[in-house]
Every structure is written in C-alpha cells, then in structure tokens.
Amino acid sequence: MEQESTVDLYLPEVCIANILSRTSARDACRFSVVSSVFQFVVNSDSVWERFLPSDYQQILSSSVSPFPFVFSSKKELYFHLCDNPVLIDNGTKTFALDKCSGKKCYMIGAKELSICAIYNPMGWIWQSSSESRFSEVVESRMLGRLEVSGRMETQLLSPNTTYVAYLVIKFTDSASGFDYTLAKVSVKLASNGGGEREMRVVSLKPVGRQKRQLELVHRRIADFLRRLRPPDAADQQLPPPQYPQVPRERGDGWFEIELGEFFNEKGEDGDVEMSLMEINVRGHKCGLIIQGIELRPKKVE
C-alpha cells in the first residue's frame, strides 16, 4: 500500500503525514495541491488530530448542549470550531479555534465578568440577545463609573502563545455619555505579583460621530498625559499626543477594545486579569452593551 502510493516520492504516507502535522493548518491546506499523495495525506485525520488542541475532546465535553454535529473528519471538525464558537462551562464561556494556528480562543461572557455596580438596577440591565454568543448581555442604563474586569486561568490557554484580550461591546442607537469617556486598560498575570505590566488609555467613543468631538477627546488625552509626567520632567519636550484607540469593528456586528496582551508560556502563571477602568468619570452613560472579554492568539506575520 505504501509502496504503491509513492510514485514520485519514496517517503511513505505515514512519514509525510508526520511531517505535515508539524506545519500548520494553513500550510497543510496549501500543500494539498502538491500531488495526489499529498492531497490524500492532507485530508487524513492523523494530520488534523495534531492541529486540534490535545484536550479538545475534554473541552467539547463541557459543551452546554450536546455537540449537534457528527463530523466526517477531523479536518471538518477543525474548520467548524474555527467558525462556530461552542458554548461551554454552563454557558459562561465560548471556545473556538484560531484558524491559522489552531490555538484556543475563549470568550468570557458578561455574566462571568466583574462589573462595577452590576447589581444596581439603575446602572445595568440584563437582556437576552440573539446577536450575542451568550443567552444574555448587559446594557448600561444610567451608569456612573464604568469598570469591567475578567479572569481566565492561563492553564486553559494554548502554551507558548501571545494572547490579546478584547472587551467586546456595542452601542445602542440612543447611546450617550461615551463621547469623552476615557479608560485605562490593563492585563496582569498573577505570577507577576499583580504588578501592572501594561497600561494604556483608550477612548470609548462610539465610532462614526463628528470629527470635532474626536479632536476634543485628543486634547483631553494630551492633558491627561501631561498630568501623568513626573514634575521634574516639566521642561522636557512633550511627546506628540497619542491618539487613544477607539472601539474597532469586528465584522460580526460588535465592536472591540484591546485590553492588552500577555505571553502564556506553559500555563503556569495562574490567572490572567484583564480590566478596563474609566478615568475621567463624568455624567451618566447609557446604551453600552457588553458581550464579554475575548482572548485570541496574537496574529503573527
């Protein structure tokens, strides 16, 4: 059998499968056009079994509803998991795969996040949402301070991977009070002793409002940064004003704000804590919908 299939190439299929399984899903798919042997091997379960996380069966077993599909191949399962996040852990998280790397992606639903004043019915209201991965999302009503944080065990994430955390949000048509809202975002690993590793300022301004407003926000940022400087550096040149990141469209009807990134080496760093804290609290904010915090591997070029 092995002899027959190695017309031009004398390596048996099992060796080719072994080699291809150490490349990536992207490489393997492209290599299917190399020859008929490659095409056969690329579609084999032994290759895709290695692209799937080693504990994928265990993860899927915590799926909320019994897994609805029977897959004809591991390749089919792989691509299904890339495009269709699965609700796990009693519906509090979703699990998916990053298409290029096969690494694990999670979203922690709003129910699992700590949100300031979440029990105040004037501040937040829970509502069911068909546009969300979760059964419920939370919308701000007459919110004072915006503070959101979430935790994830690094042990659950893929090792040797830089992850980026995003707050996934949306604004209602009548959203107000966010135009000048600035927040600091941070990502902390428990193993770092809880020290802040990264701190950035982001704007929560709903995208697409007038430019004049944006300029005002920029001026406020410059003021904020000026105040952050130590006094003895007063006569040094100010850095050019940094434009804060604004919510970015995801392509699924939601927006996201990057909270920061961290390197997960062996999953031995305990919990990672991701947060967004408003810094210039003023007025009431309504119409912000929070879906959750998503963790995805950083894209590598």
Place this chain on the structure above:
Amino acid sequence: MSSTKIFLKSSDDKTFEIDETAARASETLKNIIDGGCLDGVIPLPNVSSNILPKVIEYCKKHGGDNGSSKKIANGGVDKDKEILPDYDEEEDKREKVRVDELKKWEEEYMDFDQQVLYDLMLAANYLHIKGLLDLTVEKAASMIRGRTPDQIRENFNINSDFTPEEEEEMILIEDEWDDEWAFD
C-alpha cells in the same frame, strides 16, 4: 547491564556491530532481542550501509537512556524532577549541562543533506527509534513551513501527478485557499 554485541546487516550486505544496550534505543531491535529471536546477524533489508552507521551513532548516544531524548523533546524540562525527594540545585545544574550538551550534539549530528534526511527518517520509522524520527520529521517540517506548493515539489522531488484538467482545478483550489486565509 550486559554489553553483548549485536550484528546488523545492511540492505547491501555489509555487517555492522552495535552494543545491545545501544540497540535497545530501537523498538524493533529491542523486540527482536527480548523475543529471543536473535540468531547471529539481524538483517535490515530497508537500511543501506550509508545510513546504518548514522543510525548506530544515534543509538550509541541514546541507547539504554530513553529519558534523555524525551527531555530534549520537552524543551529540556523534566516534570518528574519536582517529585524527586533528593532534588537539589547541583543536580539540576548538571542536568542542564547534560541537556545542553545533548542538544549541541544533535545539532551537529543533524548536519547533512536532504537525501540523508529522508533516508534516515525512513530508517527511524522502520526501526521505531522515536527520538530519531522526531528529530528528522521536525527538521523536514521546518524546511517546508510557509513554503509554496511549487517549492514543496522541488523540495521533495515530486512531479505533480494531476492531469492538466485536475491541475487547473488545483490552481483554483490554491487561489481559494489563499483568499480564505487572507480574509483573517
């Protein structure tokens, strides 16, 4: 540990000598030895005399010590260490030196051309030498990551065996894949 000599015969009828402890790095040879089927010389019709010495060199380095290749594969981390009661720093340092030395040895050992790489991979596959198979497969994988199908054909010395019509279809599939990934 006994150091009985074992004789291996290559596909081109050349005989090589190897210590039994070293030979045990190969599952296939280990089974022959333990099965008591040892009858003078073991014929290896799938391994030529160019490759067999290279295989023996690997077995000598790793024979009777399967743990070391495992440690390399784990990136030099030995999880068992933590539960050993007599764990001490000195031992840890010696272990690190040993692992580094072995890595360096493997780097030098793996310095050969592609033909040898594939022959060695086949031999490791046939003789079930897991550490050597991992080494060769990883090297082959590192040579093709991120390459184009054309480069792969060249690398493996393959001619596409698709008909012209299939070939055209393949080009379409290739483009589709590129689009699919580019979308991310």
